[in-house]
Amino acid sequence: MDPVQFINLISLIIAGLALVFLARYLWTSFFGGADKPLRWQQDKQAGKVPQAVLLTEGQYPDKVRFYNFWFQLSRILDENIPGSLAELGVYKGETARLLHHAAPDRLLYLFDTFSGFPATDLQGERGEAATYTPRHFADTSVEKVLRTIGASRNLVVRQGYFPETAAGLEDERFALVSMDADLYKPTLAGLHFFYPRLSPGGVLLIHDHDARWPGILQAVQEFSAGIPESFIPIPDMHSTMMLVKNRRPSS
Numbered sequence: 455m456d457p458v459q460f461i462n463l464i465s466l467i468i469a470g471l472a473l474v475f476l477a478r479y480l481w482t483s484f485f486g487g488a489d490k491p492l493r494w495q496q497d498k499q500a501g502k503v504p505q506a507v508l509l510t511e512g513q514y515p516d517k518v519r520f521y522n523f524w525f526q527l528s529r530i531l532d533e534n535i536p537g538s539l540a541e542l543g544v545y546k547g548e549t550a551r552l553l554h555h556a557a558p559d560r561l562l563y564l565f566d567t568f569s570g571f572p573a574t575d576l577q578g579e580r581g582e583a584a585t586y587t588p589r590h591f592a593d594t595s596v597e598k599v600l601r602t603i604g605a606s607r608n609l610v611v612r613q614g615y616f617p618e619t620a621a622g623l624e625d626e627r628f629a630l631v632s633m634d635a636d637l638y639k640p641t642l643a644g645l646h647f648f649y650p651r652l653s654p655g656g657v658l659l660i661h662d663h664d665a666r667w668p669g670i671l672q673a674v675q676e677f678s679a680g681i682p683e684s685f686i687p688i689p690d691m692h693s694t695m696m697l698v699k700n701r702r703p704s705s
């Protein structure tokens with residue numbers, strides 16, 4: 455095969471692949487509803503889903519995690535479970551945008567350094583987290599995150615080292631807390647801070663509860679030993695664990 459024929463063949467393969475991806479994209483855009491939860495489709499048809507959440511659906515990489523956030527926040531609003539929302543580990547605000555627009559009238563606390571992992575927390579980490587340096591997840595800023603989410607009086611940025619950034623919030627109550635800090639220390643500190651402040655019926659979610667993140671497994675295991683509730687695994691892409699706070703004190 456001469457060079458021209460070779461280039462033509464490669465171009466043909468690339469064009470063929472592009473066509474396949476386009477056809478797949480169009481098919482799922484028009485007919486892809488069948489694999490979505492019925493309740494989500496009904497909420498959409500009833501006009502209950504805000505435009506900003508609809509836009510997030512297409513961009514959010516983990517659809518099961520996305521629908522779970524939507525279901526939990528809908529339940530919290532339907533059942534009038536009191537309290538603010540919080541995310542520990544915000545990075546560029548992809549999840550925070552969904553949380554805010556699904557429940558825009560609730561305060562949403564955003565806890566992050568917004569400049570990467572604190573070096574002290576990285577010491578002693580194992581698994582995936584052992585490959586991290588303070589430069590990982592540093593390519594963000596408060597301004598970028600606020601631009602991603604959109605201006606709102608209900609966003610409260612707590613920039614800096616968690617749990618120090620929780621100072622002054624001792625009397626706050628939370629309806630939903632999403633923890634996504636990847637490491638043992640902030641995860642355990644988050645459980646100690648948020649669990650006692652979680653409203654009855656409120657929900658706490660911990661991302662990355664699997665073998666690649668031994669620090670998360672350890673923090674959850676240590677904390678679980680002292681509480682009556684069970685953590686429930688969610689079948690999303692990165693093994694979220696979810697806990698709903700008991701409505702009555704356990705006997």
Ligand SMILES: C[S@@+](CC[C@H](N)C(=O)[O-])C[C@H]1O[C@@H](n2cnc3c(N)ncnc32)[C@H](O)[C@@H]1O
Binds near residue numbers: 635
């Ligand atoms: C995986 S990212 C969060 C991703 C984000 N939840 C999302 O959905 O895109 C983890 C974040 O946790 C933050 N983080 C980890 N430990 C922290 C600590 N002790 N204090 C503040 N932020 C921390 C890091 O700065 C990083 O931005």
